[in-house]
Amino acid sequence: MGVSTPTNNSQHCKQTNKKRSTVVSPMGNHQQLPPTPYTLTKSCIPRVHKESIEERKLANRLKLLNNELKKQVDSYKKTNNQLGQAIKILRKYDQETKILLLIDKWRSISQGGMSYMLNSTLLKIDRMGGYEELRRKELEAEKRKIEYQVDDRLQDEMDNVLESEEFKALPDEDQEEYKARMQNRIDEMTIWKEKELLKLDEKLKSNSEKEMTMRELSQRLKVDYDLVFAE
């Protein structure tokens, strides 16, 4: 009996311990869960956010500095390049002097050439009856050119169309419209021709020059007058 009693007590104690541990474990887990995830979340997100902001600021500052340095480098390169080229020219300045002499030479040749050509042209003009006669002939040639440009082809073309079977087969309304359109074109060309011919007549009358000038000759020969006669 005495032996039996202690055994029963031990079993009872064990059972009690088991129950307590079971109760305590869930409580422990419950207490630990809330703070751990919350703490991690707090510590991670703000830190990453701050770092990314700081990094971005730093990157921007470095970029701005980089751009500024690049501008300065480019500016110095340009200046140094100009200095280098200018120095090359000055080191061989006798070549520069030579160019100036060559400019004088070719200007003299050009002026001499123009002078010869002017004399030659004046002689030719005299042989054909004088400067006014030359201008008159030139303007007459321009008139003939205009006359040719506005010959009667348009009228002939219209007449041919009007006499064609296809045209006659058209409704009267269409025929009248076509005639009006063609006549309008002919009228416009006639007006243009008369205006151009009038311009040439005025040009001949108002011609103030009595002789071929060096400037006019330069223009005819397609020579830059101001370049040749700069001095």
Place this chain on the structure above:
Amino acid sequence: MPCTIELSNEKREAQLEELKAAKCRLQKEFEELSAELSIVHKPKDVIDLHIQRLKEYNELRDVGLRLTQLIADEKACKVKDVFEEMGYEVAD
């Protein structure tokens, strides 16, 4: 990224120092040459003037050659003869 830019900046700063030193040397040489030649133009003006002169020379030469050809044709002689008559060599 920041490291790459920073490295680039360091290189550019070094390059900038080199260019500044080069400018000082070039500026000094330019001023010495200008003094010797009694030239008061700025470097860019020296270059521009040089280009302008070359252009003028080329244009005048073209005109001169074209005119002497016209004259030679009219006279039925050689261009060389026209130059000799004017007292010039064709060369240059």
